[in-house]
Amino acid sequence: MAEKKLGSQTVKFKNPPSIISGGTIVGPKEGEGPLRDYFDMILVDDTYGEKSWEKAESKMFQDAVNLALKKANLKISEIDYLLGGDLLNQIISASFAARQLNVPHFGLYGACSTMIEGLSLGAMLIDGGYADYVIAATSSHFSTAERQYRYPLEQGIQRPFTSQWTVTGAGATILASTGNGPYITHATTGKVVDLGMKDANNMGAAMAPAAADTIITHFKDTGFTIDDYDIIVTGDMARVGGSILLELLYKEGYDIEKKYKDCGIEIYDESQDVHSGGSGAGCSAVVLNGWLLSQIRNGVYKRVLFMATGALLSPTSSQQGESIPGIAHAITISRTI
Structure with a gap:
């Protein structure tokens, strides 16, 4: 069981x-x-x-x-x-x-x-x-x-x-297994979601449906509400994907905009000419282990929902005309338990 x-x-x-x-x-x-x-x-x-x-x-x-x-x-x-x-x-x-x-x-x-x-x-x-x-x-x-x-x-x-x-x-x-925290208290494993996007230069749009699905599932599974979190952070939505994610969630009754941040937006300044924002497996990794954990340890945030998203394409699949599946995994990080 x-x-x-x-x-x-x-x-x-x-x-x-x-x-x-x-x-x-x-x-x-x-x-x-x-x-x-x-x-x-x-x-x-x-x-x-x-x-x-x-x-x-x-x-x-x-x-x-x-x-x-x-x-x-x-x-x-x-x-x-x-x-x-x-x-x-x-x-x-x-x-x-x-x-x-x-x-x-x-x-x-x-x-x-x-x-x-x-x-x-x-x-x-x-x-x-x-x-x-x-x-x-x-x-x-x-x-x-x-x-x-x-x-x-x-x-x-x-x-x-x-x-x-x-x-x-x-x-x-x-x-x-032991330590003074912060702690990972929950983990929500995402499903692969694919709504047919094929543009490798617009991965935010490809990943947004998977991100919305995982966030909604997390709230339904745990019984948590938006108010239970100080901040909700996504890995690589950036500006285009982030705006789509917020819209998808709002349509389902989840308005997270006031508590929302994205690693791909936070890591670069707009003057750096990165267009929509940052991405890559290292994006969420360095923002989490650098800025976010520092904020949690300093008491700025007590409970965080952190979710990283992935575009599951390959050169082969793109060359064969395949669409881009997306996936998103989330964890709850708490300063104390």
């Missing part, structure tokens, strides 16, 4: 895991944005001393994990599982970093939702008694994503205003 399950898609943790540490690395552009003071490391060069952008991204992933370990005063040998992924084919950033870290590894792919997918599964492992320490980590890189999903940068293709700027960044979170 699934005694910890609420409703159709949500888990309530009996022994909520504690978030004890987080590490963040971002690229130069992200380091010029409004959240610059919350990041552990800002790169001067987005190649990070490597011969390719892909190698740089994997190094960022690995070093974000090491930063989180150092803050928690832990060794990698004390970690039971590393749960991680990225946007690249066969999640090579995460897998190659795990090769160096030498730790039991679950490779995950949820596109830009991967951070919360990892935290949800990590919380389940700890609450289930299978682990004491779990690391969830993700990364993305503007240049690796552009090379894979859209156009070679050398072509100088003009980006439409619906497009989002893939964040160059990596974030890692350490969950523990």
